[in-house]
Amino acid sequence: MNYLFVVAHPDDEVLGAGATIHKLVNKGNGVAVAIMSNHAAARANRSGTLSEDEEAAMEIIGVKKVYRADFPNIKMNTVPHLELVQYIEGCVEDWKAEAIFTHHPSDTNIDHQETSRAAVAACRLFQRKDGVPQLRELAYMEVPSSTEWSLNSAENRFTPNFFMEVGKTGVDKKIEALTAYKGVMRPYPHPRSKEALTGLAAYRGAQAGCEYAEAFECVFRNE
Numbered sequence: 001m002n003y004l005f006v007v008a009h010p011d012d013e014v015l016g017a018g019a020t021i022h023k024l025v026n027k028g029n030g031v032a033v034a035i036m037s038n039h040a041a042a043r044a045n046r047s048g049t050l051s052e053d054e055e056a057a058m059e060i061i062g063v064k065k066v067y068r069a070d071f072p073n074i075k076m077n078t079v080p081h082l083e084l085v086q087y088i089e090g091c092v093e094d095w096k097a098e099a100i101f102t103h104h105p106s107d108t109n110i111d112h113q114e115t116s117r118a119a120v121a122a123c124r125l126f127q128r129k130d131g132v133p134q135l136r137e138l139a140y141m142e143v144p145s146s147t148e149w150s151l152n153s154a155e156n157r158f159t160p161n162f163f164m165e166v167g168k169t170g171v172d173k174k175i176e177a178l179t180a181y182k183g184v185m186r187p188y189p190h191p192r193s194k195e196a197l198t199g200l201a202a203y204r205g206a207q208a209g210c211e212y213a214e215a216f217e218c219v220f221r222n223e
Contacts, residue, residue, distance in 0.1 A: 016141035019170030025062035163208035
């Protein structure tokens with residue numbers, strides 16, 4: 001199956017689903033990543049080698065195909081919604097995506113919110129254009145240091161209902177890939193520390209009855 005992970009920034013794909021991506025690739029699935037704000041220009045600790053960091057991280061988790069856009073970082077809400085949707089639709093059509101994983105729409109990061117809404121809108125492309133495969137799956141992922149900061153009780157927060165068992169090997173690959181992004185990993189107890197990420201995977205695994213897992217909120221899934 002062809003999976004498309006639609007994320008706002010470089011490193012979001014690893015934070016939210018790095019171990020899952022690694023597992024999907026190893027099982028022979030096609031996996032592509034679409035990054036909406038590839039240069040992350042507003043990032044305070046932006047790596048001077050971000051492009052090289054990204055390439056290294058993708059190689060570690062096994063991703064061969066990456067779509068890179070340059071929408072404004074932390075200003076994606078200033079971009080017409082249609083432009084975001086059409087960019088993602090182009091990725092869906094080119095990759096012949098059958099499943100989309102993206103941010104949760106109530107993440108505190110505005111770019112995550114706009115990316116999520118645009119990705120959901122792009123899911124309808126098969127209904128409007130002939131030759132585009134019908135999507136079989138749509139899921140939201142959790143990005144540590146963002147998703148848990150969804151504090152608005154009026155919104156539906158991330159509620160995992162689907163868990164991908166990834167094993168300790170998957171967690172180690174995730175941390176290795178994140179480490180390739182200079183400046184992303186932080187000392188414990190930061191959510192982007194080795195200890196916190198391993199602990200989250202262990203907690204999600206315990207919820208699902210396995211040792212380590214990544215959690216997702218499945219919106220729909222058609223076998």
